[in-house]
Amino acid sequence: MTVTAVRETEPALGRAPAPAAQGSPLTRGRRRLFWPFVAPALVLYTVFYILPTLATAWISLNKWAGAGPMEFAGLDNYRRLLLDPIFHDSFANTLTILFVVGGATFALSFLLTMILRDMAGRKAVRSIIFFPNIVSGIVLSILWGFLFQADGVVNQALRAFGVDDPPNWLGADNLFSIIMIGLVWVQTGFYTTILMAAVDRIPKDLYEVCDLEGANAWQRFRHVTLPLVWDVVGVCAVLWSISAIKIFEFIYAFAGAAGQLPPTKVWNTALYAYAEAFAGGVPKYGSAAATGMVMLALVGVLVVLLRRMFRRDPVQF
Amino acid sequence: MATTRRLPGPFTRPLRLPGPARLLGSPLAWLFALFSVAVAVWMLLTSLKSTRAIFAEPWSLPADPQWDNYARAWTASDFAGATLNTVVLVFGAAATTIALSAPAAYALSRILTRWNSGLTAFFALGLGIPSQVIVLPLYVMMNALYLVDSLTGMWILYVATSVPFTVFFLTGFFGSLPRELEEAAALDGASPNRTFWQIMLPLARSGIITVMILNVIQHWGETLFGLIFLQSEENATLSLALLGFLQRMQFNGADWGGLFAGVCMVVLPVLACYIWLGRRIIEGMTLGSVK
Numbered sequence: 001m002t003v004t005a006v007r008e009t010e011p012a013l014g015r016a017p018a019p020a021a022q023g024s025p026l027t028r029g030r031r032r033l034f035w036p037f038v039a040p041a042l043v044l045y046t047v048f049y050i051l052p053t054l055a056t057a058w059i060s061l062n063k064w065a066g067a068g069p070m071e072f073a074g075l076d077n078y079r080r081l082l083l084d085p086i087f088h089d090s091f092a093n094t095l096t097i098l099f100v101v102g103g104a105t106f107a108l109s110f111l112l113t114m115i116l117r118d119m120a121g122r123k124a125v126r127s128i129i130f131f132p133n134i135v136s137g138i139v140l141s142i143l144w145g146f147l148f149q150a151d152g153v154v155n156q157a158l159r160a161f162g163v164d165d166p167p168n169w170l171g172a173d174n175l176f177s178i179i180m181i182g183l184v185w186v187q188t189g190f191y192t193t194i195l196m197a198a199v200d201r202i203p204k205d206l207y208e209v210c211d212l213e214g215a216n217a218w219q220r221f222r223h224v225t226l227p228l229v230w231d232v233v234g235v236c237a238v239l240w241s242i243s244a245i246k247i248f249e250f251i252y253a254f255a256g257a258a259g260q261l262p263p264t265k266v267w268n269t270a271l272y273a274y275a276e277a278f279a280g281g282v283p284k285y286g287s288a289a290a291t292g293m294v295m296l297a298l299v300g301v302l303v304v305l306l307r308r309m310f311r312r313d314p315v316q317f
Numbered sequence: 318m319a320t321t322r323r324l325p326g327p328f329t330r331p332l333r334l335p336g337p338a339r340l341l342g343s344p345l346a347w348l349f350a351l352f353s354v355a356v357a358v359w360m361l362l363t364s365l366k367s368t369r370a371i372f373a374e375p376w377s378l379p380a381d382p383q384w385d386n387y388a389r390a391w392t393a394s395d396f397a398g399a400t401l402n403t404v405v406l407v408f409g410a411a412a413t414t415i416a417l418s419a420p421a422a423y424a425l426s427r428i429l430t431r432w433n434s435g436l437t438a439f440f441a442l443g444l445g446i447p448s449q450v451i452v453l454p455l456y457v458m459m460n461a462l463y464l465v466d467s468l469t470g471m472w473i474l475y476v477a478t479s480v481p482f483t484v485f486f487l488t489g490f491f492g493s494l495p496r497e498l499e500e501a502a503a504l505d506g507a508s509p510n511r512t513f514w515q516i517m518l519p520l521a522r523s524g525i526i527t528v529m530i531l532n533v534i535q536h537w538g539e540t541l542f543g544l545i546f547l548q549s550e551e552n553a554t555l556s557l558a559l560l561g562f563l564q565r566m567q568f569n570g571a572d573w574g575g576l577f578a579g580v581c582m583v584v585l586p587v588l589a590c591y592i593w594l595g596r597r598i599i600e601g602m603t604l605g606s607v608k
Contacts, residue, residue, distance in 0.1 A: 026503050026509070029508065029509045030427075030428050030509040031428060031430060032509075033424060033428060033509050033510060033513070034424045034428045034430050034432070036420075037420035037421055037423060037424035037428070037513075038420070038421045038424045038425065038432075038436065040417050040420075040421070041417045041418050041420075041421035041440075041480050041484055042421065042436070042439075042440075044417060044476065044477045044480055045440065045443060045477065045480045045481060045484075047477070048451075048455065048473070048474065048477030048478065049443050049446065049451060049477060049478065049480075049481065050442075050443075051454070052450075052451035052452075052453075052454035052455050052458070053446055053450055053451055055453075055454035055457075056450050056451065056453055056454055059453060059454065066456075066457065111342075111345075112346055112349065114342070115342035115343060115345065115346045116346055119342070119343045119346060120343075121347070124350070125346050125347065125349075125350040126599075127595050127599070128350040128351075128353050128354055129349060129350050129353060130599055131353060131357075131588070131591055132353055133602070134534050134587060134591060134598065134602075135538065135584055135587060136537065136538020136539075136540065136556055136583060136584075136587075137538065137540065138538065138540050138556050138559055138560065138583075139538065139559070139580050139583050139584055142559070142563065142576070142580055143356060143360060143580065146573070147356070151372050152375070153359065153375045153376070156375050156376070157376075185352070185353075188349075190602070190603070193599055193602075193603050194603045197603060242444065242445050242447075245447055246447040246448065246449065248449070248540070248541050249538075249540045249541065249556075252540070253560070253563070260564075269449075270447070270449045273449045274449065274541070274544075274545075277452075277453055277456075278544070278545055285453055288453055289453055291449075292447070292449055292450040292451075292453070293450070295447050295449060295450060296446065296447065296450050299445050299446075299447065300445070303445060
């Protein structure tokens with residue numbers, strides 16, 4: 001999914017009409033358009049998005065193979081998830097992606113933003129590092145996986161530098177780390193771009209004052225840059241949480257063969273949900289739905305926490 | 318701080334000594350960017366090599382370019398059919414999405430009723446719901462409607478799932494257009510309906526094109542819905558054709574050259590689009606996050 005900020009939705013309420021205009025024929029004519037304009041999108045969205053979400057909540061409380069009768073099971077599906085070691089791995093991986101990949105991506109994005117702030121060719125660099133972001137996850141995964149093959153490019157390069165015994169990158173122990181590094185590579189451009197846009201809005205004279213005061217780079221960052229882009233960092237954190245939980249294709253295609261899932265050690269909850277419902281055997285819609293609800297809950301909790309964490313009085317500048 | 322060596326004044330630029338961080342910084346940034354370029358160039362070169370050459374000399378230029386990698390990928394995995402499917406599906410869905418979302422976004426941002434903020438928030442809710450959460454009931458629903466393994470079904474799903482973002486994006490965009498033009502149109506006797514179609518919609522053209530590009534790019538490489546809702550080969554989209562190719566390689570022996578030709582076919586249109594409309598794409602994707 002493409003993402004944009006989930007922020008307070010205010011654009012609709014820019015200016016209220018003057019009280020005198022409230023009841024004019026024109027206003028009434030405009031009002032009559034409201035529902036015909038909104039309804040088609042609203043109906044489609046509700047039928048294909050909101051109702052399925054509610055249905056998933058209901059399915060998660062049932063034992064169901066997709067066809068035939070549903071059997072109410074209460075919280076059994078959730079209990080099964082709690083006991084399933086594969087789900088534990090998947091959930092742990094989701095959290096690792098969220099925090100480790102997220103942390104690395106944000107650190108790198110901040111670093112790049114600071115470097116790019118007054119560097120020649122900043123636009124070119126930004127455009128290049130943004131690009132992987134819009135390439136299909138399948139393609140990125142195939143490319144990334146191929147680079148790390150046993151006789152692939154990375155190892156050939158390492159051998160040229162005299163490393164004779166490079167690690168088995170795609171072995172069970174390293175695969176997830178390779179996936180995480182790949183995700184950082186793909187994501188960094190997006191957050192760098194957003195942060196750059198925010199940093200560009202900081203007036204230059206604030207930095208000039210810093211120079212006059214003799215502040216070092218870290219102090220400049222800590223006392224000027226960070227506080228002034230804090231809101232944007234908050235928005236980025238929300239965007240990252242939402243998109244991190246959805247990551248699917250990039251891991252899925254790492255199996256090397258379609259129709260076959262990668263080793264369970266690298267699954268995240270998105271893959272787990274898919275596998276429970278669609279990957280051979282008797283479909284377990286109930287536990288797939290429960291996994292979906294866990295993902296949704298995780299998004300919800302993170303968004304609420306992040307909004308609370310990043311809430312503070314806006315700084316005018 | 319203790320001493321300021323320079324006094325502020327009209328002719329004194331603040332001292333910018335290139336410290337070690339600055340000296341190291343810009344090569345570092347270039348290195349990071351060049352890595353992506355190298356991967357892309359490597360992908361292109363590899364798509365022109367034989368499988369043996371890919372492993373024997375991964376760093377060299379293709380000695381004799383294997384153009385038939387493309388021919389093989391194009392026919393063997395029916396990329397031709399997949400491309401056609403993807404083009405029709407993706408552009409059709411993007412156009413339909415706009416047709417439904419633009420009026421809704423206009424109404425939400427410009428026609429004030431007591432419903433505006435609630436409904437706008439309701440649409441924004443969709444941005445936070447992962448698609449994995451909704452696929453199960455959707456599958457049951459589409460199955461009941463005989464729309465599984467049908468491009469029409471995918472069309473509907475793509476439109477429905479693009480609506481929240483598109484409405485959200487366009488609500489912001491319409492909100493930023495000058496109000497005076499609407500008032501002028503009304504004074505000239507245009508009906509509200511006509512004002513929308515003939516004044517506001519053309520004015521919002523650039524926002525509409527931007528969000529359309531974003532939808533096209535996003536669906537071009539979409540895989541999850543494709544995997545679940547499309548089964549037969551003649552309905553495959555480009556991502557599925559690529560996965561099919563990958564799968565067949567397990568049985569027919571490795572044809573990495575052909576695979577990378579397939580990868581290029583999926584990436585190059587996006588790359589062309591990006592080179593052509595790059596700034597617009599970046600601005601569109603990041604809009605809304607920075608005031």
